Amino acid sequence: MTTLPDRPNTALLIIDVQNGVVESSHNRDDVIANINTLVDRARSEDVPVVWVQHSDEHLPRDSEAWQYVKELVRSPSEPLVHKLYGDSFEATDLESLLAERSVGRLVVTGAQTDACIRSTLHGAFTRGYDATLVGDAHTTEDLTEYGAPSPEKVIAHTNLYWDFQKAPGRRGGTVSTADVTFTPAESD
Template identity: 45%
Template sequence: MSDTALLIIDIQVGVVDGELRAARLDTVLDNLNLAIAAARRRGIPVIFVQHEEDERPHGSAAWQLHPGLARQDGDQIVYKRYGDSFCETNLAQLLSAHGASKLWIGGAATDFCVDSTLRNAVSRGYQVTVIGDGHTTVSAFALSGEQVIDHFNAAWGATSATPQPLRVKPAAEL
């Protein structure tokens, strides 16, 4: 049993390839698939997280995981209604059942669900490695999606006041 789990958060059609296309999406999908392949080689569980809300109801076309992800039967799915993947879900119990104390995290949206989940994971004592080239968001407010991704990678990479190390690594280095 591995002490690590791979979380891929909200890479859903309506999140990353809907009205707005997420920044660097093709590259992010490629890199998430690299991370999935690395996890499978090491016996690391792959867990997909799917966000449901009024404009993306459970089972709708927009709610579906992106078809570009290398999913397999046996991959686990966590359903959520809030930004933080731990909030009112079975994620903590699932990770405990796998004996996971370390997480590889990628997905969408960088500035919302990915950030919320990784901050809660760090607070819960997990050692988190963000897949630096495996998360994305759309342009919003005054920043492009690319700027948001780069900013969060820099901020997470500079964070040292955590119980366990918080790392940012490209998928090829996992």
């Protein structure tokens, strides 16, 4: 559906699956395996795969913590977006990279659920994109000591509320890795 004209394509977005971000994240290995499954499928279907990498005082650029996990390997032809804020669109070239590829629909994976995933989903949605969250391909760390719910509840709640997101001309949605399609449904 997307409100972006002449943008029929879908892209797989992989957000911040970096050593320092996911080292103690909930269900880390399964989430990374699911992302790898989606990367393989996207590549086999000629769907753009876009990688996002965060840096800040806790993730200094070029540090070991800043590096993507070794289990995920970006092809040199796949764009890498460097960001400083939670929303992957904010002060980055993500929008222009997606426009060049005629992308109006995003399939979103990565970390952390309660920060960069949510920010990017909302950023995409307000910019006119359809944004599908892959419910078993995002994760977060345990922040209960700061008053947050457990990671399982943060993930479950995000999956639930994003499944019902819609606005004029665009929609959200949550699917499992097994149910991801990179071709929009006929009703789109």
